[in-house]
Amino acid sequence: MTDPDHSKEARFYLAGFGLALTLTLVPFALVHWALMEGRALAITIAVLAVAQIVVHLRFFLHIDLSRQKREDLQLILFTVLLLAIMAIGTLWIMGNLATRM
Structure with missing residues (x-):
C-alpha cells in the first residue's frame, strides 16, 4: 500500500x-x-x-514563506547579497582599472 x-x-x-x-x-x-x-x-x-x-x-x-523556513530564506538572501556585492565590486574595480590603462 x-x-x-x-x-x-x-x-x-x-x-x-x-x-x-x-x-x-x-x-x-x-x-x-x-x-x-x-x-x-x-x-x-x-x-x-x-x-x-x-x-x-x-x-x-x-523554502517557502512559512515561519519555520524564514531563517533558511534569510540565509539564502544574505548569501545572494554577499555574492552580488562581490560581483559588482569586481566589475567596478576592473572597469576603473580599464579606464586608467
Missing part, C-alpha cells in the same frame, strides 16, 4: 521537475530556432533563470 503523503510528495517533486525542465528547454529553443534576438532574448533568458531559481527553492529545497 502506498502512503497518501508519499504520493503527494511524489506529485510535488514531479511538478517541480516538469517546471524545471520546461524552464530549461524554453531558452534553448529560443536560441536554437532564433525566435528572439538581442536584448529581448537576454531579458527573457534572465527572467526564466530567476523563475528557475524560484522553482528549485520551492520544490526541491522546500
Whole structure:
C-alpha cells in the first residue's frame, strides 16, 4: 500500500521537475530556432533563470514563506547579497582599472 503523503510528495517533486525542465528547454529553443534576438532574448533568458531559481527553492529545497523556513530564506538572501556585492565590486574595480590603462 502506498502512503497518501508519499504520493503527494511524489506529485510535488514531479511538478517541480516538469517546471524545471520546461524552464530549461524554453531558452534553448529560443536560441536554437532564433525566435528572439538581442536584448529581448537576454531579458527573457534572465527572467526564466530567476523563475528557475524560484522553482528549485520551492520544490526541491522546500523554502517557502512559512515561519519555520524564514531563517533558511534569510540565509539564502544574505548569501545572494554577499555574492552580488562581490560581483559588482569586481566589475567596478576592473572597469576603473580599464579606464586608467
